[in-house]
Amino acid sequence: MTRGAIAEAVRFALPPRCPGCGAIVEADHRFCLACWQGLDFLAGPACARCGAPFEVSRGAGALCGGCIERPGACDAVRAAVGYGETARRVALKLKHGGRPGTAETIARAMARLIGAEDAGALIAPVPLHARRLWWRGHNQSALIARALARRHGLALVPDLAARTKATPLLRGLGRKARARAVRGAFAVPARHRPLVKDRRVLLIDDVFTTGATADACAATLKRAGAAEVRLLCWARVLRDSDGE
Numbered sequence: 001m002t003r004g005a006i007a008e009a010v011r012f013a014l015p016p017r018c019p020g021c022g023a024i025v026e027a028d029h030r031f032c033l034a035c036w037q038g039l040d041f042l043a044g045p046a047c048a049r050c051g052a053p054f055e056v057s058r059g060a061g062a063l064c065g066g067c068i069e070r071p072g073a074c075d076a077v078r079a080a081v082g083y084g085e086t087a088r089r090v091a092l093k094l095k096h097g098g099r100p101g102t103a104e105t106i107a108r109a110m111a112r113l114i115g116a117e118d119a120g121a122l123i124a125p126v127p128l129h130a131r132r133l134w135w136r137g138h139n140q141s142a143l144i145a146r147a148l149a150r151r152h153g154l155a156l157v158p159d160l161a162a163r164t165k166a167t168p169l170l171r172g173l174g175r176k177a178r179a180r181a182v183r184g185a186f187a188v189p190a191r192h193r194p195l196v197k198d199r200r201v202l203l204i205d206d207v208f209t210t211g212a213t214a215d216a217c218a219a220t221l222k223r224a225g226a227a228e229v230r231l232l233c234w235a236r237v238l239r240d241s242d243g244e
C-alpha cells in the first residue's frame, strides 16, 4: 500500500471527530455545527490590558476600572473563546486526556491571538507543580504552548517559570487570599535568566479564571527581566461563578 492509501485507510477506520462532542465531522480539528455555534469567539470590544469584555466600545486602548486601579503583572490577557459548555468540554479533554490532537485544535483557535509583533517572543506555559504534574502525567498548558510554538515558529521554553511550591485550589477565595496563596509560587531558573532578559514572553494557560496564578507567574518573569508578558488562553471565564 502507498502512504496515501494507508492514510486513506486510517481515515476510514478513524474518521475525524468533533473536538467538542465526538460526532464524526469532515476534517480534523473541525467542530460540528452545534459545537461551533456553542463557541463564543471573543472578538468584541474589551479592556486593552486584561481583555475583560466591554458592553460597548470605549475606544482603542481603553482600560477597565480594575486595570486603572491596580494593573496586574500581565501586560495583556487574551483568550480565544468565552468559557461555555463546548469550551469546557475541550479544556477537560485536554486536561484529562492529554492528547496532542486536542492541543492542536486549541492552538488553531488561538492563532489570531499571536501577531507579527510577537516574532522573537519566548513561549512558555503556566507551570503545574511537580506533584500535580506527576499525578496527571502532563501539563495541559504546556501541550498548548508546544502546539503554538510549532505553528508560529516561536522558541518554546517549557520551564521558563518553574513552580516552587504547591498552591491550594483558589476556588472560593477572595482576591487578596488568592494573591497570597500564589505569592512566591514561581521562580525563573538561573540558567534561563539571560534568555528572559528584555524579551517578550507569551505565557500560555488553558482557562483564565481569576488570573491570580498567571499574574504571580508574570510578576516573576518581570522580576527576572522580561520586557513584556502577554497571557494567551484558550478560554476565559466571563462570570465569577464559573470555572477553576
Ligand SMILES: [Zn+2]
Pocket (backbone or CB within 6 Å): 018, 019, 020, 021, 022, 023, 031, 032, 033, 034, 035, 036
Ligand atoms: Zn460537536
Ligand SMILES: [Zn+2]
Pocket (backbone or CB within 6 Å): 047, 048, 049, 050, 051, 052, 063, 064, 065, 066, 067, 068
Ligand atoms: Zn482590564
